[in-house]
Amino acid sequence: MCGNLPFRLVGIGRFYPCTSDLDLVIITSGMLAEAEIAALRALHTCFDSGDSPWAGKVEAVYVARGALRSPFPDSTPYPQVEKERGLFVDQLEDGWLSQCHIVREHGITLYGPTSKMLFDPVDPDALRRTVARIPAMWQHEVQNDPTWMEWLRPRSNHTFVTLTLCRLLYTLETGAVASKAAAARWAQRTLPACWIGLIRHASCGLHDRSMVSEAEVEETVALIEYTVEEFRLWEDAKLHRS
Numbered sequence: 001m002c003g004n005l006p007f008r009l010v011g012i013g014r015f016y017p018c019t020s021d022l023d024l025v026i027i028t029s030g031m032l033a034e035a036e037i038a039a040l041r042a043l044h045t046c047f048d049s050g051d052s053p054w055a056g057k058v059e060a061v062y063v064a065r066g067a068l069r070s071p072f073p074d075s076t077p078y079p080q081v082e083k084e085r086g087l088f089v090d091q092l093e094d095g096w097l098s099q100c101h102i103v104r105e106h107g108i109t110l111y112g113p114t115s116k117m118l119f120d121p122v123d124p125d126a127l128r129r130t131v132a133r134i135p136a137m138w139q140h141e142v143q144n145d146p147t148w149m150e151w152l153r154p155r156s157n158h159t160f161v162t163l164t165l166c167r168l169l170y171t172l173e174t175g176a177v178a179s180k181a182a183a184a185r186w187a188q189r190t191l192p193a194c195w196i197g198l199i200r201h202a203s204c205g206l207h208d209r210s211m212v213s214e215a216e217v218e219e220t221v222a223l224i225e226y227t228v229e230e231f232r233l234w235e236d237a238k239l240h241r242s
Contacts (some may be wrong), residue, residue, distance in 0.1 A: 024060040041087040097130040124175025132231040138224050158212045162202035
């Protein structure tokens with residue numbers, strides 16, 4: 001299926017064996033056949049139902065080599081694995097360009113050529129424009145989907161959104177990608193003081209199963225709006241300079 005093409009582990013920041021996931025990128029020579037996808041689905045189902053300490057902790061994408069140098073993924077569907085979802089086939093997410101950056105700069109090659117041999121450097125402005133879609137999408141959900149607001153209330157989801165916003169703002173500022181923990185530390189040093197408490201609390205809530213307060217929900221919605229506005233201001237400034 002993959003021949004001598006690369007298989008690599010994506011890593012950024014610290015790795016905690018008890019809580020971290022394994023993020024894998026498997027590069028194939030071309031599009032996979034239905035029979036190959038079915039075999040992969042069976043493989044992942046078997047692995048996740050086994051007694052490995054990594055069962056249920058693997059997220060993966062099987063992507064054709066020809067897609068690696070695209071400035072942004074098209075609508076081509078690729079096999080992907082997400083926790084609690086199993087293997088599915090869909091187009092690559094908006095964050096794929098961030099993943100390309102992480103793989104190139106931080107990926108650990110398990111088999112095949114190094115990441116820098118396969119991935120071009122990611123243009124910082126292209127990365128900024130790509131990740132800007134995420135807070136804009138969340139702002140749309142806030143305004144139009146009450147079920148998303150309910151999804152936000154468990155602390156684990158609230159923490160994911162808050163720390164992801166820190167990462168997005170870090171990318172806006174630097175044109176690079178940081179781990180959630182590093183981005184949270186940066187945000188507490190850099191963002192307006194009104195966000196420090198929210199970010200500090202989120203940094204401690206990764207495995208908390210409680211529900212967040214209404215005040216925290218409102219603060220997070222405000223942080224989404226702040227992030228969208230910061231990206232808009234950056235884009236306006238770029239247009240005026242060009």
